[in-house]
Amino acid sequence: MNVTSSSTVVIGASAGAVQALLAVLPTLPAGFTAPVLVVVHVPPDRDNVLVPLLQAKCRLTVKEAEDKEALAPGVIYFAPSDYHLLVEADRTLALSTDEPVNYSRPSIDVLFESAADAYGENLVGVILTGANHDGAAGLKAVVEAGGVAIVQSPAEAYATPMPHAALQASPTALIMNLDAIASYLSSLGAA
Amino acid sequence: MSETIEDLEIQLLLEALYQRYHYDFRHYARASIKRRLTQARGQLGFPTISALQDRVLHDPAMLPRLLDFLTVQVSEMFRDPSYFRALREHVLPHLRTYPSLKVWIAGCSAGEEVYSLAILFKEEGLYDRTIFYATDINPEALAEAEAGVYALDRIRKFTENHQKSGGKSSLSDYYTAAYGRAAFDKGLRSRVVFSDHSLVTDAVFAEMHLISCRNVMIYFDRTLQDRAIGLFRGSLTRKGFLGLGSKESLRFSSHASAFAEFLPGEKIYQKREP
Structure with a gap:
C-alpha cells in the first residue's frame, strides 16, 4: 500500500449515511488534494439533496458527478440517484444505467471495483453504516488491488450489516470510528 | 495503473x-x-x-x-416523467406547426420509450402525421421492441410515470393484460419503423424533427459521442430538437455550438439555424 497525496478516496454508505458523512467530510481541510467519490443509496426519484447539504458544511467543493468529467483534486463527487458511477482508466468519471447491483443503483460495488482498476494501490476505500451488503465485493477489490480498506466500526455504526459484510469479505480492513476515519483521511490528502 | x-x-x-x-x-x-x-x-x-x-x-x-x-439497456416507459412533460408542454407546440413529422428514437432497446412517445403523440393528436424511426444495433432488442410485450409487474411503475408526465389518458387503454404480460396495441406501432442502425458505423438516413437518444451515449467514449452527436446534427431539420438523458450533455462535444439549450434542465436541445 502506498498512501500518499496522490491517493483517491471512495466512500460508500447507506442507512444512516447523512450523519456519518457529516462527521467525516466537513473535517477535510482546505487544500486537501485527493478527489473523493461517494455513493449513497438514495431513492431513485429523489434529487440528490446531499450535495447542497454537504456543500454548506464542507470546505471542499461538493458536486454531483457528471459523465466524462475529469477528476479534480480536492473535489467531493456524489453519484447521481438512479445511475451507477464508475471511474475510467484515464481518471474520468462515467455514469451507467445498467441494472441495479445488490438492488442498488448507484451501487458501491460498481464504484469501488472500477476505482480499484483505475487506481490500484493509490486508492482508499471506506465503508460506512448501511443495512445491506453492497460494498463488500467492492472493498475486497480495493484490497486485492493493493489499496487501503477502512470500515466504520460496527459498534458505532447506525446500521451494522454493511460494515459486517465488508469486514467478512476483507478481514484485514482497518476498523475505525468516524472521528478516526476523519483524521486519517485529513492527513492523507493534505498539501 | x-x-x-x-x-x-x-x-x-x-x-x-x-x-x-x-x-x-x-x-x-x-x-x-x-x-x-x-x-x-x-x-x-x-x-x-x-x-x-x-x-x-x-x-x-x-x-x-x-x-x-x-447492449443490455434497462429502461422503463416514461422514464424521467419530467422529460416527457417537457416534450408535451414545450416541444410539441413547435412540432404542431409542421404538416408532417419524423421522430427518431436512437438506441431504442426493448422499445419502452418508443411506446411512451407514441402514446404522448396520440394524446396530443400528432400521431397520425408522424413517422417514428426506432433503431438499435441489437436485433433481439429490436424484435422485443416490435412485439411491445412487457412483464405485468413493470406496468405499475410505467403507469405511475405516465401519470407524472401529465398523461391525458389511462395507460391501460393501450395494452391487453394476459398471462402476467402486457401487450401494447398494434395501433401504437402502425407508424413506427423498426430498424437496425448503428450510431458507431452508420450514416444519416432521414431528416428528423425530434431525436430522442437517452442514456445511450453515456456508454460511448468522447470520440464516439462526438460522432453520434455529429450524426444527430446532420439528421435534424432546421430548429429540430434533440433530447438526451438527464445526466448527459453536449458540453464536451465539438458540435456544442450547433445547438442551443432549449430546456437545459431536461437536456432538450434545439439545432441552431441553418
Whole structure:
C-alpha cells in the first residue's frame, strides 16, 4: 500500500449515511488534494439533496458527478440517484444505467471495483453504516488491488450489516470510528 | 495503473468482434464494457475473456448471447416523467406547426420509450402525421421492441410515470393484460419503423424533427459521442430538437455550438439555424 497525496478516496454508505458523512467530510481541510467519490443509496426519484447539504458544511467543493468529467483534486463527487458511477482508466468519471447491483443503483460495488482498476494501490476505500451488503465485493477489490480498506466500526455504526459484510469479505480492513476515519483521511490528502 | 492481462484480453475481444462481425464496441466507455464482459464471461461459463473470444469467433451462435450482455439497456416507459412533460408542454407546440413529422428514437432497446412517445403523440393528436424511426444495433432488442410485450409487474411503475408526465389518458387503454404480460396495441406501432442502425458505423438516413437518444451515449467514449452527436446534427431539420438523458450533455462535444439549450434542465436541445 502506498498512501500518499496522490491517493483517491471512495466512500460508500447507506442507512444512516447523512450523519456519518457529516462527521467525516466537513473535517477535510482546505487544500486537501485527493478527489473523493461517494455513493449513497438514495431513492431513485429523489434529487440528490446531499450535495447542497454537504456543500454548506464542507470546505471542499461538493458536486454531483457528471459523465466524462475529469477528476479534480480536492473535489467531493456524489453519484447521481438512479445511475451507477464508475471511474475510467484515464481518471474520468462515467455514469451507467445498467441494472441495479445488490438492488442498488448507484451501487458501491460498481464504484469501488472500477476505482480499484483505475487506481490500484493509490486508492482508499471506506465503508460506512448501511443495512445491506453492497460494498463488500467492492472493498475486497480495493484490497486485492493493493489499496487501503477502512470500515466504520460496527459498534458505532447506525446500521451494522454493511460494515459486517465488508469486514467478512476483507478481514484485514482497518476498523475505525468516524472521528478516526476523519483524521486519517485529513492527513492523507493534505498539501 | 498499468494495463492488466484482462484489459488486453478485452481489447482483443472487441477487435475480434469488429473484424469478424462488424459490431464495433471499441470506443465504448471501457469501465462499463469491462463490467459487462466480466459478467458475460462468468454467466456463459468461460474461464477467461480469451476463451470467450475463441468461442465467439468460431461459433456465430454465441454472438447474440454475448450481444445481450454488451447492449443490455434497462429502461422503463416514461422514464424521467419530467422529460416527457417537457416534450408535451414545450416541444410539441413547435412540432404542431409542421404538416408532417419524423421522430427518431436512437438506441431504442426493448422499445419502452418508443411506446411512451407514441402514446404522448396520440394524446396530443400528432400521431397520425408522424413517422417514428426506432433503431438499435441489437436485433433481439429490436424484435422485443416490435412485439411491445412487457412483464405485468413493470406496468405499475410505467403507469405511475405516465401519470407524472401529465398523461391525458389511462395507460391501460393501450395494452391487453394476459398471462402476467402486457401487450401494447398494434395501433401504437402502425407508424413506427423498426430498424437496425448503428450510431458507431452508420450514416444519416432521414431528416428528423425530434431525436430522442437517452442514456445511450453515456456508454460511448468522447470520440464516439462526438460522432453520434455529429450524426444527430446532420439528421435534424432546421430548429429540430434533440433530447438526451438527464445526466448527459453536449458540453464536451465539438458540435456544442450547433445547438442551443432549449430546456437545459431536461437536456432538450434545439439545432441552431441553418
